[in-house]
Amino acid sequence: MTPQRVSLITLGVEDLARSRAFYEALGWQAADQAPGVVFFRLHGMALGLFGKDDLAKDQGRPGAPLGIGAVTLAQNFQDRDGVDAAYQAAIDAGATELKRPEEVFWGGYSGYYSDPDGHVWELAYNPFWTVNDDGTLTIPDPQRE
Amino acid sequence: MTPQRVSLITLGVEDLARSRAFYEALGWQAADQAPGVVFFRLHGMALGLFGKDDLAKDQGRPGAPLGIGAVTLAQNFQDRDGVDAAYQAAIDAGATELKRPEEVFWGGYSGYYSDPDGHVWELAYNPFWTVNDDGTLTIPDPQRE
Numbered sequence: 433m434t435p436q437r438v439s440l441i442t443l444g445v446e447d448l449a450r451s452r453a454f455y456e457a458l459g460w461q462a463a464d465q466a467p468g469v470v471f472f473r474l475h476g477m478a479l480g481l482f483g484k485d486d487l488a489k490d491q492g493r494p495g496a497p498l499g500i501g502a503v504t505l506a507q508n509f510q511d512r513d514g515v516d517a518a519y520q521a522a523i524d525a526g527a528t529e530l531k532r533p534e535e536v537f538w539g540g541y542s543g544y545y546s547d548p549d550g551h552v553w554e555l556a557y558n559p560f561w562t563v564n565d566d567g568t569l570t571i572p573d574p575q576r577e
Numbered sequence: 578m579t580p581q582r583v584s585l586i587t588l589g590v591e592d593l594a595r596s597r598a599f600y601e602a603l604g605w606q607a608a609d610q611a612p613g614v615v616f617f618r619l620h621g622m623a624l625g626l627f628g629k630d631d632l633a634k635d636q637g638r639p640g641a642p643l644g645i646g647a648v649t650l651a652q653n654f655q656d657r658d659g660v661d662a663a664y665q666a667a668i669d670a671g672a673t674e675l676k677r678p679e680e681v682f683w684g685g686y687s688g689y690y691s692d693p694d695g696h697v698w699e700l701a702y703n704p705f706w707t708v709n710d711d712g713t714l715t716i717p718d719p720q721r722e
Contacts, residue, residue, distance in 0.1 A: 433603065433604030433663075433666055434603045434604060434605075434652060434663040434666050434667055434700075435652060435663070435712055436604070436605045436606070436617060436618070436619065437619055437620060437652055437712045437713075438586060438619055438622075438624065438650050438651070438652065439651050439652055439653035439701075439708065439714040440649075440650075440651035440653065440699075440701075440714070441583060441586065441648065441649070441650055441651075442648065442649040442650075442651065442699075443647065443648055444646075444647035444648070444649075458578065458579045459578030459579060459581070460579075460581045461581070463716050465719065466683065471716060472581060473581070473716055474581065474582055474583055475582060475620070475621045475622070475713075476620045476621060476709075476712075476713030476714055476715075477583075477620070477622075477713070477714050478714060478716055479583065484647060487647065487649065488646075490649075490681075490687075490689075490699075491646075491649065491675050491676065491689045491697055491699075492675045492676025492689055493675065496646070497646075498644070498645075498646035498647035499643070499644015499645045499646045499647060500643075500644045500646075500647045500648070501589075501633075501636075501641070501642075501643035501644045501645075502588065502589035502629055502632065502643035502644060502645045502694070502696070503586065503587065503588055503589070503645070503648040503696065504585075504586070504587040504589075504632065504636065505583050505585075505586055505587075506583070506584050506585035506586075506587065507579060507580060507582055507583065507584055508584035508585065518578075518579040518580070521578055521579050522579055530636050530637045530638065531636065531637025536635075538611065542635075544635075544636045544637055549647070551647070551648065552636055554585075554587075554635075554636075555579075556584075556585075563584065564621075567580055567582045567621075568582075568620075568621030568622070569584045569585070569621055569622050569623060570621075571608050571616060571618055571623055573608075574610065
């Protein structure tokens with residue numbers, strides 16, 4: 433059995449300085465320093481930036497082209513205004529707009545942008561899930577009738 | 578400013594039933610049910626499985642091919658034995674081996690496998706980071722001399 437957890441999300445990037453500057457422009461602060469990699473603390477986990485070539489090598493397939501797009505990282509908010517404000521902040525930081533925030537079919541409100549390498553971020557308000565005041569997410573048990 | 582958090586990691590998949598079976602074979606338990614999507618609770622966040630075509634549409638680019646590989650999701654462990662046991666469990670569940678766990682240049686111990694769609698997981702022991710007993714990760718401040 434493997435534990436039901438994620439400790440670290442690593443994004444492969446073309447230009448570490450460019451990517452770090454982008455996430456810092458979002459207001460994020462880097463933590464641990466190591467050569468060739470940048471880490472940001474999240475809640476009980478971390479997000480890392482790492483050169484794409486180095487990542488391919490680390491994955492045991494040096495030189496392999498690594499694709500981007502089929503993983504979305506979402507930030508959830510307590511309301512629509514939070515989504516709108518963060519979306520504008522990301523665009524101001526140089527993000528590429530994919531879909532401006534809008535009401536979506538599942539009953540929430542969501543927009544998408546991509547970072548300098550095309551990594552996809554969703555900003556969402558989901559009325560069925562709880563974003564706690566510390567920023568963590570709680571998925572409530574389904575209401576049984 | 579955007580908050581320094583990730584609420585949800587969504588993996589675009591070809592076959593939802595196949596992917597769900599794979600993660601359940603790892604010992605994971607699905608939470609919230611909604612048509613066409615499967616969610617697993619993590620610590621204060623969630624991981625979701627969602628059809629790749631649906632994901633492209635949701636991202637505001639229907640029909641676009643989404644690439645895989647440049648995002649690594651890591652599970653950290655308190656020791657090397659934890660890495661080895663989880664790696665074997667993943668292979669037994671049908672994962673594709675990318676790199677068997679081994680000592681790595683940064684002073685840790687790490688292996689990689691991919692899930693049925695090629696999504697990349699790293700299993701690692703990092704002697705410089707703390708995996709707490711509840712499974713959360715703490716990046717300590719650097720030791721200053």
